[in-house]
Amino acid sequence: MIELTARxxxxxxxxxxxxALNLSxxxxxxxxxxxxxxxxxxxxxxxxxxxxxxxxxGPGRISGREGCRALWFGHSHVLLMGPVPDATLCxxxxxxxxxxxxxxxxxxxxxxxxxLARLTPLDLRETQFKRGHTARSEIxxxxxxxxxxxxQSYQVMVFRAMAGTLVEEIEVAMRxxxxxxxxxxxxxxxxx
Amino acid sequence: MRITCPICGERxxxxxxxxxxxxxxxxxxxxAGAESWDDYLHNRENPAGPTRELWHxxxxxxxxxxxxxxxxxxxxxxxxxxxxxxxxxx
Numbered sequence: 001m002i003e004l005t006a007r008x009x010x011x012x013x014x015x016x017x018x019x020a021l022n023l024s025x026x027x028x029x030x031x032x033x034x035x036x037x038x039x040x041x042x043x044x045x046x047x048x049x050x051x052x053x054x055x056x057x058g059p060g061r062i063s064g065r066e067g068c069r070a071l072w073f074g075h076s077h078v079l080l081m082g083p084v085p086d087a088t089l090c091x092x093x094x095x096x097x098x099x100x101x102x103x104x105x106x107x108x109x110x111x112x113x114x115x116l117a118r119l120t121p122l123d124l125r126e127t128q129f130k131r132g133h134t135a136r137s138e139i140x141x142x143x144x145x146x147x148x149x150x151x152q153s154y155q156v157m158v159f160r161a162m163a164g165t166l167v168e169e170i171e172v173a174m175r176x177x178x179x180x181x182x183x184x185x186x187x188x189x190x191x192x
Numbered sequence: 193m194r195i196t197c198p199i200c201g202e203r204x205x206x207x208x209x210x211x212x213x214x215x216x217x218x219x220x221x222x223x224a225g226a227e228s229w230d231d232y233l234h235n236r237e238n239p240a241g242p243t244r245e246l247w248h249x250x251x252x253x254x255x256x257x258x259x260x261x262x263x264x265x266x267x268x269x270x271x272x273x274x275x276x277x278x279x280x281x282x
């Protein structure tokens with residue numbers, strides 16, 4: 001039998017620190033997209049809550065916590081991150097395993113919003129994009145999911161095939177922010 | 193240019209893909225005749241003023257929208273989910 005070794009979408013390029021900002025890989029575990037069948041939205045929301053103990057998130061919101069989290073993931077679309085989905089939910093939802101389809105990173109540190117603002121058209125201002133908010137948008141022209149996890153911490157997801165470009169683009173943005181904050185040329189390309 | 197998505201709120205135009213006039217929602221019956229089908233497939237108005245058109249929130253939530261836009265001023269006058277309009281019709 002052939003033994004296959006799972007490889008990270010980021011292939012050893014992370015973690016990465018530039019100035020005050022850190023970029024790291026998130027091992028999200030099982031990821032499943034759930035879409036309600038026609039007319040099953042309410043039934044699915046309550047079955048989901050019963051099965052996993054977390055709310056079915058409304059548009060632009062997340063629920064749960066690290067290890068068992070639900071992300072609003074688009075029109076009629078929620079992504080469950082962490083647990084294997086309860087099989088009985090398939091009565092109400094189409095479920096698709098997306099575990100290998102996404103590269104997931106966390107970017108955090110003082111000035112993180114300035115770095116992201118260089119890459120996405122989203123309105124990230126404090127009053128508009130709060131902790132627990134999520135959006136589907138673009139990061140450096142790539143389709144992405146952006147979630148605010150903490151005051152200075154965001155989760156960014158892109159299709160796995162774009163993971164390398166994501167790291168490059170975020171690194172350049174982080175260098176720009178660090179340079180603005182008082183220069184730190186020595187930090188360029190500092191993979192630690 | 194900013195477009196208001198009924199689900200996501202006001203977003204940058206670059207998240208959206210333009211499909212064309214919102215005639216796709218008024219598909220003629222299969223036996224409606226050649227003239228109706230010719231209109232549906234090929235003939236378009238070119239109005240100066242408010243126009244209903246289909247936009248796809250491609251890099252956002254993925255919903256299809258019917259957006260009313262003034263072609264003279266580019267003012268965005270409103271948007272609705274295409275799926276909601278279809279359900280209201282049927």
